[in-house]
Amino acid sequence: MCNLKYLEKVLEEKQNSKPWIMVYGIYNSGKSTLINALLGEEKATIGDVPTTDRIDEYKFNGFRLYDTPGIEAPIQHEKITKEFLRKNDVVVFVLSSDSSFEEVKVYEEMKKILEMDKKLILVLNNKTKAQNIGEILEKIENNLMRFGIDVEKIRVVSVNAKSALKAKKEQKSTLLKRSNILLLEKLLLDVVNKSDIKNTIEFLIKDTINKEISFLTEKIDNVTLKEKREILNEIEHQEYLLKYELIQYLEKETLQIKNDIESLLFNNQEIDSYLDKKIEEIKGCLIEKINSSIDVTYQSLSLKQEQKSFDIPLDVLKNRELVEPILKDVLLKLRELKVPFIKGKWEKTLSGWAGKIAWGISVAVSIYEVYSVYKKDAEYKEAQIKRTLEIEKISNEIAFDLFEQFKANIDSSVESLYKNIKNSLLEEIRNLENNNSDIISQIECLKDLEEKLIEKYLKSKL
Template sequence: MKSKYSLQQLINDYKALKAIVEDSTQLSNQDNDFFKVQAIFEDKIANPDLKIMVYGVYNAGKSTLINAMVGEDVAEVGDVPVTATIAEYTCGSYKIIDTPGIDAPAEHEKITMQEMLKADAIIFVVNPIGVVEEQKTLNAMLELLTKNKKVFLVFNTKHSLSDEDYLVLKDQTHQKIQELAPSFGLDNILNEIPISRLNAKAALAARKSGSAGFLNSTGYIDFESKLNNFLVSISSFDINERLAKTLLSYLDDVISDLESTTNSNIVKNYDELIRDITNNRVNLRRRTRGNIESKEKELYQKIKKWFYNKKLDIKSAIQQELEQSFEILFTELKDDIDIQGSVIQADVDDLEAKIPELNVKPGFDESVIDNNLGNKDSQDFAFAQDSDSVKIELDKMDNLSKSLQESIKIEHIVMGLTAIKTALPRLMKDISGEMIEKIAARTVAKYIPYIGVAVTVAMSAHEIFGTDPETKQLMQQQEAQRRAYERWEQQIEDISSEISQTFARDVILSFYNVIDDFYNSIIETLNLLQNEFSEIDKNNSILLERLYGIQKNLISKAS
């Protein structure tokens, strides 16, 4: 399944999440998890290119390998950990980062972990002697895969290693990876870990000497080729997938924490209703966009075909097609909203069924609902209610006690849900034939002047080579004729694309407004019910609603 993530969309989602965290004392003081997300995204915004890091056991020869790749002594080397800071080196068209490694002193390793968050690809360097037995090293490598890093494993052979021994070592390493992978939730990953070997110290000497034969004997040529293929294979898709999973992982954790801190079952069920409605809105927008884009392709092909076939009165044909397309699309949207209205009705019924039965009998005034729905500044519902409206049977005192402890006015919640159910038919009725006429007139009419000019220009160009076959055959031999025909074809392509794409874009924006107006009316009504929650539950509900929106937005782009 191909991802639809783009870097800019992910950055926008990150910025929206950052604004929520900064706005919430509860989240900003919670832990350092968001700071990790922030480090990753702020670095990617500042440095969008592929970020490559060299990592491994501290004595495996990471810095020596970097020196071999650069071709000179740029990184400090030693038998004890010497890399205590982050250093960046240029290797061909790439920037390579050297960091402290596994088993380095604690302060060194902390630096490594901070930089690891930002890396897209890891060149994982090991000493092949004992690598199979060194489970900690392989565990560290597999941990990188769980963080969606791309890993290139390098055996830095400080001593001679025959081809036979190398193949045996690779197979043993593969076996060990297969044994350990399930405990990390990984499977079938051998193709994700290319392995290469070289003697980095000898390769550095060979590059300094300029001896091609010497360099080839060190394994460097094969290593460089495999590494380049590995780096080229890392696409923007891979990088964006990692960034998206970083956001989703944080959202999953923080949403789970917030949901667990809500003690009221009523509030939890309310939050589920908000989440479902938010999801339904995203799904409806996505489905509507798909319908419009499908109609866009159909419209493009028709317009192009009409031009090539010299259809009579093409201007009227295009205008009529736009109007019919709009009507079909709007009918599909209206049907979808009717279905969504029924879904919301069922969800509200389900939530009411979960609320402790209190035999609530409110005296309900529908004009109050309409006034509140129409007044965006309204902060509370006004209900006409007799003093005997709420009757509680003795066997329901336990439920009442719990409700009072939660500081929630149950009867107001019930009446608020009733308000939504009462308002739904009116909201769906508002999406009427009159609305379609207004939007259609506004959307289609803007193209009429453009269509007239475009048709005139295109048909005039066609007349250049629209003569009799004999003359046409002669003209086609001339360069001027070829160029005129090429221009005409391009005009047809441009006109067909311009009309269909602009129409689709404007319809999408118009329909999104219809969808958002429908859902916003419902969500605003639901949000008024938050006034009946305790302060903690109210803040949690508002926070969860905003987080659900980003979470669903990310999930929808993956499909």
């Protein structure tokens, strides 16, 4: 991994230096002239064609100042600039007053620079000595906002680079002041600091590690692995939808059962046969919904099967020899579901009403007999209130108990139904992952390395 060795070399170099400043922009906007103006002498090559094909380094007040091939330079030159941009801390972006401030690509590049967390100083080189410089700066600000660029993150200054160079060479103080180069120099000295290096180091570490991880990830059989995970997610989603549908249905039926039991008890009617019938009805509906879900899942996966390079174990869903035992188990569990009715759970509650009850007769008759006594009593109204509360309580308890039993049964039954196909896919996924274990191990090492590099170069020394 030569990129990692190169990264550490760059990090060591950056850690022991002042921030690096890169001069960038469309060629012929005055980049080289601006560098010469800052240096006070003609060191950078000036030309009307994009001849710069390398990175030139200069010293400016202890900073490293770099001249680079510009935007819209030949593609091989532009690639050099793109790579070098990653290592720089501050970008001085040069626009020309004659035309370049309207170029769309200019603002696209500035947006990318800010996304890399670089400090950006925008220099409008007033090559034409335009009188309407304020209007141009306003247009630039509008263009920045139009491209979604936060203008608060950019420092803007207008400079006449040619006049500045002449003023320094000929030592003309008035011309130097009018050129505005002194304002740019002050701006560079004021805003460029150690935090810019920290931002660059963090970006370089994360960007380089991410590229290495992406390179390794491409070596993994990602397509098949991704597809199998998608299929597994699809099955788990169908399982969730089935559970959700069954619980929604059950909640609705439970509320109806509660209301029906209350009505039956209020009217002194027995509830045993009603509950038997209702439970059988719910059982049948649950089985129907489970079968329907199997069909939906099978059809959905069958469509995906045609697009995949591997077999989905659909036989687990449609092979009757495999499915029927599961469904029979579901039916068996549902048929075993019995409400203890009056004896057992609610016996104590009802005993409190009458003292003793002949449990061979229906609960409704017992309730009627108990409360008929109160009709002759002055406390009839109080008894009726008590009866209402007790009926609501018993109805709630029966309905809630039914719901909990059905829910537990639904959870275990649905999980049994999808268990085999999920296990089959999980096994295939594990095999694929094992085949790529070396690469996955390298990726994990890279993640650890990222943390160590951040600790070493950001937290410990900067």
